Amino acid sequence: MSKQTNILQILPATGWVAVYDESGEESAAALVCFALTETLDNGNKQQEVxxxxxxxxxxxxxxxxxxxxxxxxxxxxxxxxxxxxxEEDDAEA
Known part of the structure; x- marks a missing residue:
């Protein structure tokens, strides 16, 4: 049986970003929202944001x-x- 994830509620994410590793440098992407999800996995329910x-x-x-x-x-x-x-400017000086 496969996992099934349902979105139960959407919450605003104004002012929040997702941070990613781009070749050793961190980059950020604005979040659209947070989702309260419920995952059903072999009869077990798990909720997370x-x-x-x-x-x-x-x-x-x-x-x-x-x-x-x-x-x-x-x-x-x-x-x-x-x-x-x-810190980079201080190191160069």
Whole structure:
């Protein structure tokens, strides 16, 4: 018997991004929403909240895209990027 996943509820994800590893560098993609899902696997039900993002003309689960690392608030990701740039500038000086 295969797994079946149903979306029970959609929640806004304003200000959140999915972070991916792109050849050793982190990149971020805006989330469209969070989905409360229920997966049925051999009679066992499991509920979890999963991130969703746009992939072309489709909305897909961000955690199923290759090189997915984590979900993070955009403001936190932007701060981390600024800190990395400052460290690179200091190293060059």
């Amino acid at each position: 999963r991130p969703m993002c746009a992939n072309g003309k489709r909305i897909v689960f961000a955690d199923e895209i290759t090189h997915f690392l984590r979900v993070e608030e955009l403001s936190e990701f932007a701060e981390d990027e600024e800190d990395d740039e400052e």
